[in-house]
Amino acid sequence: MASLRELMERPSSREAGLRAADHEVQQWFHAATAEDPDVVGWGYGRKRVGGVATRDTALVIFVVKKRPLPRIAPVARVPAQIAGLPSDVVRVGHGRALNGIETLPRPVPWGCRISHVNGDEGTLGCIARRGRELFILSNAHVLSPPGARRGSRILQPAASAEPERSWIGRLAAAVEIETTATTPLARQWNVADAAIASLRRDPAEPGGYVATHYAPKWGLDLTSWRARRDVPLGLRVAKVGAMTGMARGRVVYVHASIKVPMGPGVALFREQIVTTDIGEPGDSGSLVVCRDGSAIGLLFGQAPIDGGTYSLVSPIETIQDALDVRVAPKRWTP
Numbered sequence: 001m002a003s004l005r006e007l008m009e010r011p012s013s014r015e016a017g018l019r020a021a022d023h024e025v026q027q028w029f030h031a032a033t034a035e036d037p038d039v040v041g042w043g044y045g046r047k048r049v050g051g052v053a054t055r056d057t058a059l060v061i062f063v064v065k066k067r068p069l070p071r072i073a074p075v076a077r078v079p080a081q082i083a084g085l086p087s088d089v090v091r092v093g094h095g096r097a098l099n100g101i102e103t104l105p106r107p108v109p110w111g112c113r114i115s116h117v118n119g120d121e122g123t124l125g126c127i128a129r130r131g132r133e134l135f136i137l138s139n140a141h142v143l144s145p146p147g148a149r150r151g152s153r154i155l156q157p158a159a160s161a162e163p164e165r166s167w168i169g170r171l172a173a174a175v176e177i178e179t180t181a182t183t184p185l186a187r188q189w190n191v192a193d194a195a196i197a198s199l200r201r202d203p204a205e206p207g208g209y210v211a212t213h214y215a216p217k218w219g220l221d222l223t224s225w226r227a228r229r230d231v232p233l234g235l236r237v238a239k240v241g242a243m244t245g246m247a248r249g250r251v252v253y254v255h256a257s258i259k260v261p262m263g264p265g266v267a268l269f270r271e272q273i274v275t276t277d278i279g280e281p282g283d284s285g286s287l288v289v290c291r292d293g294s295a296i297g298l299l300f301g302q303a304p305i306d307g308g309t310y311s312l313v314s315p316i317e318t319i320q321d322a323l324d325v326r327v328a329p330k331r332w333t334p
Helices: 003-010 011-035 316-323
Strands: 039-049 052-063 085-091 112-118 121-123 128-129 133-138 152-153 169-172 195-199 237-242 245-262 263-278 287-290 294-305 308-315
Touching: 011 039, 039 085, 039 263, 052 245, 133 169, 195 316, 237 294, 245 294, 245 308, 263 294, 294 316
Parallel strands: 052 085
Antiparallel strands: 039 052, 039 245, 112 121, 112 152, 128 133, 133 195, 152 169, 169 195, 237 245, 237 287, 245 263, 263 308, 287 294, 294 308
């Protein structure tokens, strides 16, 4: 029978290997974090030696600070191997959500700055569809802040003083995010930071809606959107955000679980993607895509890792399933 390490090196078997490891990793993580709050997450990536990534796959444990072994509680000490994989320990800071062109473009292209009528600013990730109905897709912490009600308005420009003129959609649904304010870490199962808002109709605009499917000024040829399921380490990606515009990077960790402060508590997100730094506050909700026009997820946060800054991405397939929508291709019309 193949070992987990062997499975990890086979693309066709990687998912099965990770599922086999997940239960054992979770057991160790929850026991460790209960004793040591500096243990903040884990993921699968390349083992680092002297700050340089090697070709070896490892289970990477994220900690706020590294300490001498005698100063670490026995249950929180990272074993040399977990679930058959070599372990690695990487120092991170506390993750954060990325809350952040103040113009009135119509139709609204994705990548523009938007906000809930009572919330923080973020980015319109893309247009999603369910049957013939169209939606704005972005982060839950952008479209659905605490206390938001279904049907409340989404604005562009963000935080507009003229909501009657500038609203472009109404909150339709959001993926619930549990935090320690109501739910202990061990009982949380946060898989995505995502929400949708029904898109406002406007007969005066092409296609009959106030927003469009793409951002032509960035020159991205994204003719046929599709969700990408396989996200390998090193995959080159890009995003268009309201704050920093176009940014390119690469995937450095997959199947990552990491704690992110949200509101009055901390949320443990599971099965996330970590990339090199591609965003700043205001870029939350940006769609992260590949060169072939496939989407891998929505940018939602940022975390300092091993002396650098990295971006947190919720997988697009998880988002589509949770909200029962599909990203709309550039040439799709209702």
